[in-house]
Amino acid sequence: MVILETVLDATWEHIVLVYTTLFVSIAVSIPLAFASLYSKKLEFVVMKFANLVQAVPSFAVVAIMVPFLGIGFTPAVVAIMLRALLPIIKNTYIGLSNVDPALIDYAEGVGLSQWQIHRHIRLPNAYPAMFAGIKFAGILANSIAVLTAFIGSGGLGEIIFQGLIGYNTRTLLAGAIPAIMLAILIDISFTMLEKKVTPGYMKK
Template identity: 70%
Template sequence: MVTLETILSHTADHLVLVVLTLIISICISMPLAFGSLYNKRFGYVVIKFANLAQAVPSFAVVAIVVPLMGIGFYPAVVAILLRALLPIIKNTYIGLSTVDPSMLDYADGIGLNEWQILRYVRLPNAYPAIFAGIKFAFILINSIAILTAYIGSGGLGELIFQGLVAFNNEKILAGAIPAILIAIAFDIIFTRIEKKLTPQYRK
């Protein structure tokens, strides 16, 4: 029997892993997307690298990280990061670069500088695309965090793998159900934040 204390402990470990990885993903992806907006050559390199990392199967990414960094929590963070960067980078870049040109012309005409245009025009109109990227990245992070339990990251994946090895459905469900609930909860949270920030929702 899987105790509630065991489930809560593994859920807490899982949350630490996915939330930390998501924060790092956003902190890395946003500057790269902003840089890509103003430097096409830099953007080409960034998108190519992100596409390459995304094309590699998740298990292969984990397998590559282990010989380089070993096993444990931090190698798992790196493995997940390599898969989570592309959606945020790509969606942020698309959101920032596809703003209505007439709005940019108007902002320039009233004397806003590049930073002000980015802050007051590009970002508010890019929020739907940005949040779509973040939500998709979180789905990847949450699912790959299960897989990285195989290399010692802990969390809900550990319960699932233990259940698979022992043919114990109770353990499998004890790991899978909280992971599903976490995915649903974070999708709701991000949607509510998006509605508070996006101009059309505030009207």
């Protein structure tokens, strides 16, 4: 029987791992998406790299971290981040670039700087696509965080694998149910944030 304190500790470790990775992925992806607007070569390299990493099986990405970074929290963050980059970068880039050119020309005509155009026109336009990518990346990160238990990241993956190895359904569910609830929490929390920051969201 799994002790409640063990489940709570593992859940906290899992939350820290997932949200740390997700926020690092956002911090890396959004600047890359903006930079890709100004360089087709950079866009090509970034998208190709993200697509390539996405094509590699998740377990292989996790396993390949061991020879380079060892085991523990940091290799787990890197492995999850590599898988979470594509949906955020791709969706953000699409949202940023999918603005009516006439609107950009008008903004430049009235004297807005590139920073102001990004802040007041491109970014609000990108919110729906960007948040869709972030939510998908968060759910993806949550699932891969289970796999990273194999390389010593801790979290709910340890409990889930204990249940699988021991054919113990109760232990398996003790790890799986919090992981499912966390995936739902990620979706709800970023949907609420999207409602707050997206202009006219409630009118849709």
